[in-house]
Amino acid sequence: MARALDQLITALQRLPGVGVKSASRMAYHLLQNDPLGAGQLAQALMRATAEVRHCRLCHTFTETDVCDTCADPQRDGGLLCVVETPADQAALERTGIYRGRYFVLMGKLSPLGGIGPQEIGLDKLLERLAGEVAEPVREVVLATSFTAEGEATAHVIGQLVRSQGIRVTRLARGVPVGSELEYVDLGTIAHAYADRR
């Protein structure tokens, strides 16, 4: 087989969730049907790796010093929502209910995966809470995912924030809208019962 093709198939396997079969299918498709798309992808990769960096305030991806959300003067700087990824932030934004600022961890604590407090930018978060780089924060909303690692991350950050004398809240756990109780797992029902209102 062509060596350049082999290299492309190997390189495509750096993408998450892509094994050798999908990578081959992708490579054949690009070379056979979409060489233009291959060129665009190469350009986009180079541009993004060169230009995208982290927002000085919230740690998310941006091309400027401070991201659009952090630069928006309409937002309530006293509310800080901690999320794992830009995708989680986007999901919250789509609800339209939250008008505060964000801190994006770009991951979650995972001792086995070698992701510690440094990797998720807890030092930056502390600076932010100290009120030196932006408005003082009066409440931190923990919106990490409800998995073991997400809960552990929320726990660590919660302690950190409380030690600064700042109020901490966590997104409510409960029965998802539209579900029938019969099909909801027991842990969720137990939480929904305990947090009933």
Next chain:
Amino acid sequence: MARALDQLITALQRLPGVGVKSASRMAYHLLQNDPLGAGQLAQALMRATAEVRHCRLCHTFTETDVCDTCADPQRDGGLLCVVETPADQAALERTGIYRGRYFVLMGKLSPLGGIGPQEIGLDKLLERLAGEVAEPVREVVLATSFTAEGEATAHVIGQLVRSQGIRVTRLARGVPVGSELEYVDLGTIAHAYADRR
């Protein structure tokens, strides 16, 4: 969101089977955890689109005028196996049972998808059968897939080859090795019965 990041997410959706969610996950992963991999992927894409072309004889991907399989003097040039993709060719090669040459369609007939005889290189196949560019062919083995489109492609090519007075065979349909009859679909059992030996 950063514009370069948006462009990368859009470009990643050119890959088959990748929607906006997977594309975002891929982009975040590359930028956050594997910028080196992103650079390698960009390089591999550019190199492959620049250097990979089609073999003059069998139509598969190669970086030279004629691919390794076609250039191998040990192979029986009188046997020509028609497959849809380089992946199908690789699967056949792994069995080690076939020692003839190949013709790779790089697709299959799909009138609705705009893929006609020209796109799968039937003119090249005809040239090859005429014995002008390589050894004369005495048997064509049709190894396109056993789907509706693959069968239609095999049918069209079979007629073409027969019209040249060359023998045509098709891979046998039957019960896969290791299957229990109970779980095999009826069409396969019917074919296995009709072709019993």
